[in-house]
Amino acid sequence: MRQEREHTRYNAREAEPKWRTIWDENKLFQTLNDDPRPKYYVLEMFPYPSGRIHMGHVRNYAMGDVVARYKRARGFNVLHPMGWDAFGMPAENAAMQNNTHPATWTYSNIAAMKAQLKSMGLSLDWEREIATCDPRYYKHQQAMFTDFMAAGLVERKISKVNWDPVDQTVLANEQVIDGRGWRSGALVEQKELTQWFMKITDYAEELNTALDTLTRWPEKVRLMQRNWIGRSEGLMLRWALDAATAPKGFSELEVYTTRPDTLFGASFMAVAPDHPLARAAAEKNPALAAFCDECRRMGTSAATLETAEKKGFDTGVKAVHPLDPSWHLPVYVANFVLMEYGTGAIFGCPAHDQRDLDFANAYALPVQPVVMPTGEDALAYTLANKDSMKVALDGDGVMINSHFLDGMTTEAAFAAVADRLAAESMGGQPIARRKVNFRLRDWGISRQRYWGCPIPVIHCESCGVVPVPKKDLPVVLPQDVTFDRPGNPLDHHPSWKHCSCPSCGKKARRETDTMDTFGDSSWYFARFTDPWNEESPTTPSAVNAWLPVNQYIGGIEHAILHLLYARFWTRAMHKTGHTSVDEPFEGLFTQGMVVHETYKSAAGEWLTPAEIRIESDANGRRAFRLSNNTEITIGDIEKMSKSKRNTVDPDDIIGTYGADTARWFMLSDSPPERDVNWTEDGVQGASRFVQRAWRICCETAEFPQATGSIDFGSESTALRRAAHKALAGVTEDVERLRFNRCVAHIYELSNAMSGVLAKGKPAPDMSAALHEAASIFIQLLAPMMPHLSEECWLVLGKSGLVGQAPWPQLD
RNA sequence: GCGGACAUGGCGAAACUGGUAGACGCAAGGGACUUAAAAUCCCUCGGUGGCAACACUAUGCGGGUUCGACCCCCGCUGUCCGCACCA
Numbered sequence: 089m090r091q092e093r094e095h096t097r098y099n100a101r102e103a104e105p106k107w108r109t110i111w112d113e114n115k116l117f118q119t120l121n122d123d124p125r126p127k128y129y130v131l132e133m134f135p136y137p138s139g140r141i142h143m144g145h146v147r148n149y150a151m152g153d154v155v156a157r158y159k160r161a162r163g164f165n166v167l168h169p170m171g172w173d174a175f176g177m178p179a180e181n182a183a184m185q186n187n188t189h190p191a192t193w194t195y196s197n198i199a200a201m202k203a204q205l206k207s208m209g210l211s212l213d214w215e216r217e218i219a220t221c222d223p224r225y226y227k228h229q230q231a232m233f234t235d236f237m238a239a240g241l242v243e244r245k246i247s248k249v250n251w252d253p254v255d256q257t258v259l260a261n262e263q264v265i266d267g268r269g270w271r272s273g274a275l276v277e278q279k280e281l282t283q284w285f286m287k288i289t290d291y292a293e294e295l296n297t298a299l300d301t302l303t304r305w306p307e308k309v310r311l312m313q314r315n316w317i318g319r320s321e322g323l324m325l326r327w328a329l330d331a332a333t334a335p336k337g338f339s340e341l342e343v344y345t346t347r348p349d350t351l352f353g354a355s356f357m358a359v360a361p362d363h364p365l366a367r368a369a370a371e372k373n374p375a376l377a378a379f380c381d382e383c384r385r386m387g388t389s390a391a392t393l394e395t396a397e398k399k400g401f402d403t404g405v406k407a408v409h410p411l412d413p414s415w416h417l418p419v420y421v422a423n424f425v426l427m428e429y430g431t432g433a434i435f436g437c438p439a440h441d442q443r444d445l446d447f448a449n450a451y452a453l454p455v456q457p458v459v460m461p462t463g464e465d466a467l468a469y470t471l472a473n474k475d476s477m478k479v480a481l482d483g484d485g486v487m488i489n490s491h492f493l494d495g496m497t498t499e500a501a502f503a504a505v506a507d508r509l510a511a512e513s514m515g516g517q518p519i520a521r522r523k524v525n526f527r528l529r530d531w532g533i534s535r536q537r538y539w540g541c542p543i544p545v546i547h548c549e550s551c552g553v554v555p556v557p558k559k560d561l562p563v564v565l566p567q568d569v570t571f572d573r574p575g576n577p578l579d580h581h582p583s584w585k586h587c588s589c590p591s592c593g594k595k596a597r598r599e600t601d602t603m604d605t606f607g608d609s610s611w612y613f614a615r616f617t618d619p620w621n622e623e624s625p626t627t628p629s630a631v632n633a634w635l636p637v638n639q640y641i642g643g644i645e646h647a648i649l650h651l652l653y654a655r656f657w658t659r660a661m662h663k664t665g666h667t668s669v670d671e672p673f674e675g676l677f678t679q680g681m682v683v684h685e686t687y688k689s690a691a692g693e694w695l696t697p698a699e700i701r702i703e704s705d706a707n708g709r710r711a712f713r714l715s716n717n718t719e720i721t722i723g724d725i726e727k728m729s730k731s732k733r734n735t736v737d738p739d740d741i742i743g744t745y746g747a748d749t750a751r752w753f754m755l756s757d758s759p760p761e762r763d764v765n766w767t768e769d770g771v772q773g774a775s776r777f778v779q780r781a782w783r784i785c786c787e788t789a790e791f792p793q794a795t796g797s798i799d800f801g802s803e804s805t806a807l808r809r810a811a812h813k814a815l816a817g818v819t820e821d822v823e824r825l826r827f828n829r830c831v832a833h834i835y836e837l838s839n840a841m842s843g844v845l846a847k848g849k850p851a852p853d854m855s856a857a858l859h860e861a862a863s864i865f866i867q868l869l870a871p872m873m874p875h876l877s878e879e880c881w882l883v884l885g886k887s888g889l890v891g892q893a894p895w896p897q898l899d
Numbered sequence: 900g901c902g903g904a905c906a907u908g909g910c911g912a913a914a915c916u917g918g919u920a921g922a923c924g925c926a927a928g929g930g931a932c933u934u935a936a937a938a939u940c941c942c943u944c945g946g947u948g949g950c951a952a953c954a955c956u957a958u959g960c961g962g963g964u965u966c967g968a969c970c971c972c973c974g975c976u977g978u979c980c981g982c983a984c985c986a
Binding site: 097307308311312315316318320322343344345346347358398422423424425426428429430433434435436437441442443444446525526527644647648704705706708709756757758759762764765767769770772773774776777779780783820828829831832833834835836839842846 | 903927
């Protein structure tokens with residue numbers, strides 16, 4: 089017979105704030121730099137202060153908090169800080185729309201979001217909070233910028249940019265939609281502007297090879313970075329130009345190729361429309377000039393590239409084949425050759441490159457196979473494919489129709505051509521040299537915007553570009569700016585940009601570009617290690633002790649840009665003496681998105697989950713609108729977004745169920761790297777478990793704890809075994825960030841305990857086993873549901889805080 | 900086009916290094932308690948057959964390796980993601 093027992097329900101709304109106050113009063117999560125324990129640095133990607141946290145934040149920070157709390161219990165000195173990625177365009181947009189200052193908007197958002205994060209019960213060291221828009225932060229970023237300048241890592245050069253003529257600003261590629269500015273809708277122009285660049289390409293080789301050392305990064309992210317860097321090994325090859333046809337001043341054409349082995353299959357040359365040779369040839373040829381203009385207008389948008397045909401224009405210039413002086417090839421201007429990659433010029437080998445083949449077929453150029461698959465007959469293969477190929481053979485094989493290369497593998501032929509041409513010279517220089525090339529380009533950091541870190545340089549007519557001396561830093565953003573007209577408010581400001589030259593004292597002009605906000609997030613993890621240092625960006629003893637971040641957690645959307653820039657910036661900091669580490673993040677975890685069902689009315693309008701009531705039975709689920717009871721179509725499960733209105737507000741969930749329930753649900757069910765589907769049923773399930781865990785602890789507390797030595801019987805031993813099995817499972821799975829499995833282990837233990845408790849008053853050995861199991865149970869729960877576990881810890885008569893208890897010993 | 904990942908009940912998933920497929924949760928169905936509801940508790944829950952013990956079958960599809968395959972190999976199909984004329 090089940091005993092009649094009345095337990096009060098666990099009241100999260102009362103308990104959660106109470107425990108947070110106790111943690112704060114005991115400074116539980118304050119981290120000292122001189123703590124002797126081994127260090128562990130866990131970091132979640134800091135948020136942009138948009139105004140409110142969303143469920144993605146809840147998932148991200150719940151995961152990080154589990155790791156932080158677990159590592160603390162394992163005896164580590166854990167650094168778990170939080171800050172704000174606070175510069176950026178939304179603040180300026182808000183300023184334009186609402187006539188509020190970006191700083192006012194940003195700081196009020198930070199205050200609101202900080203309160204929300206606090207309500208989650210995260211074990212963060214708020215003493216180290218930083219905001220990138222704070223002059224006490226960007227002062228050091230400016231100091232590093234001048235150090236980077238001195239170290240030759242910063243460059244000012246002319247570059248093509250997307251220019252919005254209405255907003256008078258540069259747009260990133262992502263901000264150009266169908267050739268128009270995302271905000272103004274104006275046709276975007278390609279404009280050449282002098283811009284600031286970080287020389288990330290200086291580290292291309294190292295950023296690529298060091299990926300091999302990042303064994304605790306997802307393979308997917310490493311691969312994406314490897315592709316982005318795009319390392320290739322090839323040959324820089326100089327072709328002589330036929331003097332009779334070449335424009336004045338052009339005697340040769342240099343190309344980059346990764347396939348010198350296919351040189352005998354060449355049938356044309358091609359240069360980019362912006363190539364100097366194209367420009368020179370166009371001067372005397374209006375039709376060619378028109379063709380080049382047309383290519384430029386096509387622009388670089390992905391949509392136009394997809395459908396663009398291979399188009400070219402014969403310049404009339406002839407190039408001399410480097411292995412056969414009697415062989416002259418036509419030089420085309422072609423729309424598929426990019427000025428930005430290699431030398432902006434190629435030789436075309438149609439048989440072994442699909443683009444070249446398409447081009448050759450369009451302009452009736454010869455197609456000569458020079459590589460065939462192993463085992464084929466050379467003559468038969470040639471006859472079958474010559475001038476009639478549809479699909480280029482771009483793989484390895486055996487050389488044919490290639491004179492001294494015939495019979496070699498492609499690999500051997502590459503080496504043979506490279507060696508022979510390196511030994512030959514033209515104008516006193518070798519014809520060819522081996523060259524490692526990268527797709528990666530330098531990082532353009534100039535933004536014609538107000539709400540960003542000012543680039544700390546001064547332009548002087550006599551001295552040129554002069555960095556602002558460190559004693560004059562920070563270059564602070566002016567407060568009194570207006571957003572009533574397009575363009576850069578810093579440029580419009582009546583006095584800000586007028587200054588005197590730091591070296592000669594004459595009147596000079598302050599740089600009005602601000603830095604890309606990716607710069608701000610490229611070193612914040614280093615600043616967290618000693619945010620109190622006013623003199624310099626980092627303190628060697630702190631930054632070198634804490635870095636690298638042991639576990640970094642964030643969204644996959646930052647797989648390339650943020651993580652690559654941070655890897656570069658860390659190396660630049662190393663070069664300039666601000667740290668001695670190269671890789672900022674030892675372990676990386678990319679979590680999945682939070683998704684939710686969508687709801688659409690018959691009229692086609694999206695409805696929020698809060699406006700919906702669900703009915704479900706054996707026939708399935710149906711949705712009804714609360715206001716008028718009409719049936720609503722249940723749509724696809726999609727990423728939570730404002731446009732589909734399928735969002736759930738963390739405040740509502742925490743207010744209704746408590747932070748622990750929200751955290752528990754976020755960690756259960758789906759593997760953390762996959763998307764998690766937020767459902768009302770799932771939250772209620774999590775909430776039921778909170779009450780069940782509470783009941784288990786309350787019921788256990790009614791039975792006596794062990795005194796003296798105990799002989800455990802078979803049933804009590806089984807319970808103890810279940811408890812330690814759960815302990816082993818959770819320990820392993822937290823280490824591997826498999827939180828969904830942790831949840832399952834805990835459920836299994838709770839089922840075992842419920843089964844024992846249902847049998848009524850236990851024998852002394854079972855009572856002792858129950859207390860042991862409950863103690864383990866609460867400790868396993870503690871990293872995930874910290875408030876509830878403190879309350880349970882208390883009801884079981886345990887001393888101290890579970891948040892300070894060491895991880896249980898496995899038996 | 901190139902590169903990569905994934906595919907298991909009604910659903911989210913688990914199965915560790917090749918060794919009892921479906922742990923755990925959700926949904927659903929049945930029952931207990933209740934005036935009723937909520938909450939709680941008990942039972943069932945991949946499919947087919949059987950009162951049952953149980954038998955057969957089952958991890959996208961087709962082959963293969965193995966005493967043994969969700970797991971390894973080959974070939975398909977589908978879904979998702981990244982890059983996108985990179986010479």
